[in-house]
Amino acid sequence: MFKYRIAYGCWLNDSRKLPITDEDWPSIRIDEDTLDSLEETMAFLEKAGYNCFDVFGLITNHSWEDDIVSTVSPERVQKVRQVIDIVHSHGLKLIYGLGVYSWGFDGIIGRNAAVRGTNPQAMCASAPESEAIMRRVIDYVGETFDVDGFHLEAADQGRCECEKCRRFATDIDYYNDINTRTARYIRGKWPEKLLLVNTSGYLRWGDTFDAAQLAQIRQLSREIDIFIDVGSHGVFVRPEDRRGLTADFGASFGTSNGFWIYPPQRWDRTRWLIPHMYQNHDMLSRLWKDGGTCCELYLSPLNNPGAEITFLCNGLLLQDPDSSADDNLNRAVEMLYAPVDTAQRDRIAGIFGDAEKLFFDCWHPQRDRALPETLSDGVEHVFAWSEVHPELAQPGEFFLERLFGIGPGFPCYLTLHFDVDGRARYREGMRTLLARAEAARAAQPCECLDRLASCIENVLKDIDAADAAMA
Numbered sequence: 451m452f453k454y455r456i457a458y459g460c461w462l463n464d465s466r467k468l469p470i471t472d473e474d475w476p477s478i479r480i481d482e483d484t485l486d487s488l489e490e491t492m493a494f495l496e497k498a499g500y501n502c503f504d505v506f507g508l509i510t511n512h513s514w515e516d517d518i519v520s521t522v523s524p525e526r527v528q529k530v531r532q533v534i535d536i537v538h539s540h541g542l543k544l545i546y547g548l549g550v551y552s553w554g555f556d557g558i559i560g561r562n563a564a565v566r567g568t569n570p571q572a573m574c575a576s577a578p579e580s581e582a583i584m585r586r587v588i589d590y591v592g593e594t595f596d597v598d599g600f601h602l603e604a605a606d607q608g609r610c611e612c613e614k615c616r617r618f619a620t621d622i623d624y625y626n627d628i629n630t631r632t633a634r635y636i637r638g639k640w641p642e643k644l645l646l647v648n649t650s651g652y653l654r655w656g657d658t659f660d661a662a663q664l665a666q667i668r669q670l671s672r673e674i675d676i677f678i679d680v681g682s683h684g685v686f687v688r689p690e691d692r693r694g695l696t697a698d699f700g701a702s703f704g705t706s707n708g709f710w711i712y713p714p715q716r717w718d719r720t721r722w723l724i725p726h727m728y729q730n731h732d733m734l735s736r737l738w739k740d741g742g743t744c745c746e747l748y749l750s751p752l753n754n755p756g757a758e759i760t761f762l763c764n765g766l767l768l769q770d771p772d773s774s775a776d777d778n779l780n781r782a783v784e785m786l787y788a789p790v791d792t793a794q795r796d797r798i799a800g801i802f803g804d805a806e807k808l809f810f811d812c813w814h815p816q817r818d819r820a821l822p823e824t825l826s827d828g829v830e831h832v833f834a835w836s837e838v839h840p841e842l843a844q845p846g847e848f849f850l851e852r853l854f855g856i857g858p859g860f861p862c863y864l865t866l867h868f869d870v871d872g873r874a875r876y877r878e879g880m881r882t883l884l885a886r887a888e889a890a891r892a893a894q895p896c897e898c899l900d901r902l903a904s905c906i907e908n909v910l911k912d913i914d915a916a917d918a919a920m921a
């Protein structure tokens with residue numbers, strides 16, 4: 451089985467069962483709903499065979515104060531400890547999302563010239579004071595909280611380009627250097643803690659590692675436990691290079707899902723239905739055959755039936771990488787829906803399988819870049835790299851509403867990735883699925899089939915809204 455079966459938060463409230471509509475993403479609120487939701491989610495992950503939970507936003511999404519410690523109130527410390535207890539009570543390891551020289555240092559960089567280079571979001575890697583501050587953060591987190599590991603995030607906010615930092619021949623040298631220094635410091639203090647690096651920011655999206663870069667990645671692998679080629683907009687390790695890389699690699703190598711829904715923070719949880727277990731099965735089976743032994747799968751609110759079935763099917767596959775997608779789906783339906791007979795099981799499994807097929811038959815993976823801002827996802831700038839080759843800009847991560855904003859957003863996925871004909875076919879297919887969901891509900895009434903039917907009804911409403919907006 452896969453060694454590290456990681457559910458990726460990726461932010462604290464991304465998997466929350468109730469939406470947060472009045473706060474911009476990423477909300478790091480910890481209230482009763484957050485805790486209740488985490489309790490249910492962690493119980494589910496345990497049942498589904500995951501063994502780690504990697505999460506950002508536990509302590510802060512804002513700037514660290516200069517002394518680090520006073521950033522976090524005593525109340526917050528208590529709440530964070532409650533969260534970690536919940537994770538541990540279900541046998542999962544907690545991997546803490548740690549910004550390395552970036553993420554959370556904007557305030558310190560603004561106030562302290564000694565760490566300031568050319569990037570207002572990333573401390574200068576050549577300043578001794580930067581390293582001292584980084585260590586203070588690690589000391590605080592490791593000594594205050596019972597975390598089992600660190601996700602080192604060094605590269606996705608860019609780097610310092612000052613005179614001194616030009617000594618690094620390449621960006622990868624730069625990121626490897628600060629990751630390695632940080633990893634060694636943590637190892638020195640707590641040899642047992644897991645260390646994870648993902649590739650976000652290591653290259654421009656759309657690029658892939660060449661032979662020299664693969665050698666650099668191999669060097670970093672000796673310093674850490676887990677290396678994730680995240681693939682938000684395509685993976686960096688070419689398929690033909692992967693087997694060779696894993697054959698001589700210091701860390702466990704893995705990817706994310708291949709395709710995933712980025713959870714819409716402000717939406718009702720029954721507003722979409724995009725199961726993607728067959729797509730993920732294909733991606734993760736290939737990873738396993740290439741020598742991958744870990745993966746980091748993006749969590750979603752599991753009271754969305756499509757997210758729930760996908761996460762369970764993936765968990766079953768990770769425990770038995772030779773299992774078939776059909777068998778896993780049948781088993782997942784049995785675990786979640788307790789069908790009265792085989793006919794009912796097949797009915798429900800068929801709805802999920804066909805819902806996935808329907809979505810991928812009707813969308814277009816390439817973005818519609820001519821859309822007005824109001825009908826798009828608000829992250830067009832992230833795709834600037836693909837101006838020359840727009841066909842490369844495919845999810846990866848898939849946004850349903852605009853990532854940023856207040857209040858439930860417009861269903862931009864139905865305009866950005868569907869044309870008028872695709873929406874018509876999606877509507878037709880969804881109507882058929884609704885009739886089938888109602889038949890399943892008539893055969894065996896249950897709350898989870900009610901939720902499934904609600905999802906389909908809500909998608910139909912959103913298709914109408916998208917058509918109206920495009921008319």
Ligand SMILES: [Zn+2]
Nearest residue numbers: 574610612615
């Ligand atoms: Zn510098």
